[in-house]
Amino acid sequence: MTYLQALILAIIEGLTEFLPVSSTGHMVIASSIMGIGDDEFVKLFEVAIQLGAILAVVALYWKKFINFSKWQFYVKLLIAVIPALFFGFILNDFIDNTLGNPIFIAVVLLVGGVILLFIDRFFKNPTIHDEQDMSNMTAFKIGCFQVLAVVFPGLSRSAATIIGGMQQKLSRNAAAEFSFFLAVPTMCAATGYKLLKGHELLNAENIKLLLFGNVVGFIVAIIAIRSFIGYLSKHGFRIFGWYRIAVGIIILTLYFANVPLVVA
Template identity: 35%
Template sequence: MGLIEWFKVVVLGIVEGITEWLPISSTGHLILVGDLLKLNVSDAFMEMFNVVIQLGAIMAVVVLYFSQLWPFHTMKTAPARSCFAHPVEDGAAGKFQRFANHYLHMDKIVMWLKIAVSCIPGLLIGLPLDDWLEEHMHRTVPVAVMLIVYGVLFLLVENHNRGRKPRISRISQITWKDALIIGFFQALAIVPGTSRSGATIIGGILIGMSRTLAAEYTFYLAVPTMLGASAIKLLKFGLHFTGVEVSVLIIGMVVAFAVSILAIKFLMSYIKRHDFKVFGWYRIVLGALVIGLFAAGILKG
């Protein structure tokens, strides 16, 4: 691969790092930018790359939110009081409670269990439809349509939410039902152009989450979701990579990681003072532009 090809890989990493966390669809942007740049790799590798590159972005969440995500501690750092409302001394329950008090942040364990519940709808809906979606929806026009549809939804949701006080402002206030509902919203993002972060943020706001919490929960939920999606894509592609393909993946993920750090910090700072309408308008304008370029024959369908 020549220097231009490696420049294209860096550009795709930058696009992933920015769009994975802003609610504007990372997969949709990678498909559109990939059509314009034409990276010199096979179609099968490109489909896998568009998903697996997201592992770099996921690592940014792990680094930035490690203290909120890591559910273990040592006996030296264990809290003085039991984390259980009704401590038990004897039997298996007592042994478990002592182990949990010594080594586990139970609030974070519960958070991860709720995140697991949020993953279930996407797993049940996404797996059976994965091949069909790759064949029919990983195209320019469907991506553009979904950009516009969810752009409009962002505007409608923000108008609906104007002046309303959120009922959920902390992770601990998320119920099991809330987690499942957010999971169904995330499942909508199996269609390219939707935006996984966009769908879950919309869902979170609609059920009463604050914007900040909806964004943070979206970040946390991305970790198991994208690890699972990447594993599936890698298995489907096969683990027979050329040296060039390995290099393309690594460079793309490293760039995506670095840019994601900045994108996450920007988004969390931005939503403390603004709503999501700007992203809705961006999606609508971009979707309309893409459809126009397709109609003019500049982009393929």
């Protein structure tokens, strides 16, 4: 992997991780086009650079994450992350199989895109506008929606948790923000597991690439999060639905054109 390739993947990660468009689907396209999708370190890199995105959330919402007097916030995150950790562990083999199936990912992207076209009509009149107004049971139910993204690669963790939040009467902004918060423990667990499993790949040069990718991902994720919240409050999810449909069609086109698609 070159630094240019690392830059491209890190920008994609930073842009797509917190948007309801599936970072996995984008990684399929990018790594395949660059011809590096089957490299083991690339697979590790695509997961490990989530650390930069995690730090972006903490930096933007530091008052939430560094306010130990409001311990209920941490309890809600813990409750919400448990379902994904549990099912991610027991369904590991199934997830690995679906993660390598571009047709499966493309179909999930398309279906998720159609849902986003109409989500603003489905869930009207929200009653919860801030995380502090959520109950622990609401947090758990949103965490159960996150399981769908674990089981169905291409759905998008952000899309699943935002839809789950809106189904639980959260406003669009509140649902998006709690999705960001929930990403921190979820992605920490996934990244830590991936690094532990692939530690033998971490030579000096690869560590430099990881540091570079995380810095780029951090900067881009900050821009993406701020822009997303601003856009969402005014325009809703419709454009993201059309975008997902377009990405799904691109993946199907590449697949049937015999372009080798390898997913991390």
